[in-house]
Amino acid sequence: xxxxxxxxxxxxxxxxxxxxxxxxxxxxxxxxxxxxxxxxxxxxxxxxxxxxxxxxxxxxxxxxxxxxxxxxxxxxxxxxxxxxxxxxxxxxxxxxxxxxxxxxxxxxxxxxxxxxxxxxxxxxxxxxxxxxxxxxxxxxxxxxxxxxxxxxxxxxxxxxxxxxxxxxxxxxxxxxxxxxxxxxxxxxxxxxxxxxxxxxxxxxxxxxxxxxxxxxxxxxxxxxxxxxxxxxxxxxxxxxxxxxxxxxxxxxxxxxxxxxxxxxxxxxxxxxxxxxxxxxxxxxxxxxxxxxxxxxxxxxxxxxxxxxxxxxxxxxxxxxxxxxxxxxxxxxxxxxxxxxxxxxxxxxxxxxxxxxxxxxxxxxxxxxxxxxxxxxxxxxxxxxxxxxxxxxxxxxxxxxxxxxxxxxxxxxxxxxxxxxxxxxxxxxxxxxxx
Numbered sequence: 001x002x003x004x005x006x007x008x009x010x011x012x013x014x015x016x017x018x019x020x021x022x023x024x025x026x027x028x029x030x031x032x033x034x035x036x037x038x039x040x041x042x043x044x045x046x047x048x049x050x051x052x053x054x055x056x057x058x059x060x061x062x063x064x065x066x067x068x069x070x071x072x073x074x075x076x077x078x079x080x081x082x083x084x085x086x087x088x089x090x091x092x093x094x095x096x097x098x099x100x101x102x103x104x105x106x107x108x109x110x111x112x113x114x115x116x117x118x119x120x121x122x123x124x125x126x127x128x129x130x131x132x133x134x135x136x137x138x139x140x141x142x143x144x145x146x147x148x149x150x151x152x153x154x155x156x157x158x159x160x161x162x163x164x165x166x167x168x169x170x171x172x173x174x175x176x177x178x179x180x181x182x183x184x185x186x187x188x189x190x191x192x193x194x195x196x197x198x199x200x201x202x203x204x205x206x207x208x209x210x211x212x213x214x215x216x217x218x219x220x221x222x223x224x225x226x227x228x229x230x231x232x233x234x235x236x237x238x239x240x241x242x243x244x245x246x247x248x249x250x251x252x253x254x255x256x257x258x259x260x261x262x263x264x265x266x267x268x269x270x271x272x273x274x275x276x277x278x279x280x281x282x283x284x285x286x287x288x289x290x291x292x293x294x295x296x297x298x299x300x301x302x303x304x305x306x307x308x309x310x311x312x313x314x315x316x317x318x319x320x321x322x323x324x325x326x327x328x329x330x331x332x333x334x335x336x337x338x339x340x341x342x343x344x345x346x347x348x349x350x351x352x353x354x355x356x357x358x359x360x361x362x363x364x365x366x367x368x369x370x371x372x373x374x375x376x377x378x379x380x381x382x383x384x385x386x387x388x389x390x391x392x393x394x395x396x397x398x399x400x401x402x403x404x405x406x407x408x409x410x411x412x413x414x415x416x417x418x419x420x421x422x423x424x425x426x427x428x429x430x431x432x433x434x
Contacts, residue, residue: 041075077106117146157183197226217246237266277306
């Protein structure tokens with residue numbers, strides 16, 4: 001996640017791209033042949049950083065979806081941060097803040113300190129715009145500490161300027177000036193002319209509010225010279241307006257008119273109503289001070305037209321935001337309905353699985369009971385057989401005893417027979433002798 005929210009002060013300074021512009025066409029060609037892996041996630045996030053602002057969300061959402069599928073935390077963090085950047089620009093502040101917080105947590109888990117500092121800056125930027133300068137200052141100072149530890153000379157000046165802006169809002173003017181001076185020193189060391197022109201503009205605003213218009217004018221002129229050298233039309237028109245306003249404050253109306261007329265010309269070239277509004281408002285006041293009521297009226301009419309145009313743009317933007325909110329909520333409802341459907345199917349599948357488990361368990365229980373019954377019957381049969389065998393053995397034993405008795409009696413009887421024969425023989429013998 002490389003989108004970095006800076007301050008939008010009266011001259012509309014904005015941060016340059018954090019990395020050298022990569023050819024979007026080349027990235028798109030690589031994307032066509034990319035496999036569904038982390039390399040594709042990185043490509044999508046790069047496209048989100050270098051594409052037109054209107055396309056950032058498309059690439060960020062695609063990156064987020066693939067990252068979640070792959071469980072690729074770095075990809076999730078980068079994509080979520082980019083989505084937060086889009087939400088902030090669309091005015092969906094709560095959603096933007098939620099995205100930045102989620103991305104910050106992931107970056108901290110991954111140990112990505114520099115990325116965490118960028119997210120802390122973005123969170124603080126939102127807090128400042130939401131009227132919470134104290135909370136913003138805490139997060140800006142956290143980001144400053146990280147970037148100082150990381151020795152990030154490129155981003156440090158922007159954090160220092162943001163902290164200076166908070167102190168300026170809190171009317172700690174000397175403290176604000178201290179941080180802007182630190183930022184200027186770093187920019188001078190790296191030769192960042194665009195950043196130096198922003199620092200000069202900050203000084204101009206501070207000295208204007210301190211009631212030192214000559215000093216303020218000098219810094220605004222320095223900023224203008226650098227921006228003209230770089231050909232930055234947006235910066236040029238803002239600096240021209242600032243210089244003209246300072247000449248007007250010094251009651252040098254001809255000089256003020258010259259710079260503000262040039263500011264209006266450049267603003268019309270750009271075609272942005274906000275710049276035209278600032279120039280026409282200044283010119284209306286200058287012409288009025290010169291008693292040139294005709295031109296003062298014309299500039300006032302132009303100022304009103306630009307005000308209405310901006311209001312209409314804001315109205316359209318609000319309408320678009322409401323539509324996007326409606327679409328988002330509808331999408332969320334559909335997603336919830338789909339999730340509920342999935343949950344219902346999951347519950348039904350779980351119930352079916354439970355029924356199958358119960359049926360299988362009941363079947364196993366019946367088999368077990370039947371097996372126990374068979375085992376019991378088998379044991380009872382064994383026991384009965386054992387009793388029969390025992391009774392048979394007893395009977396056989398008794399039969400044996402009876403047979404033995406009979407045999408014994410027979411033997412006794414047989415043993416007596418010879419004696420009777422002997423007696424009978426002797427008796428007959430005695431009879432003969434008699």
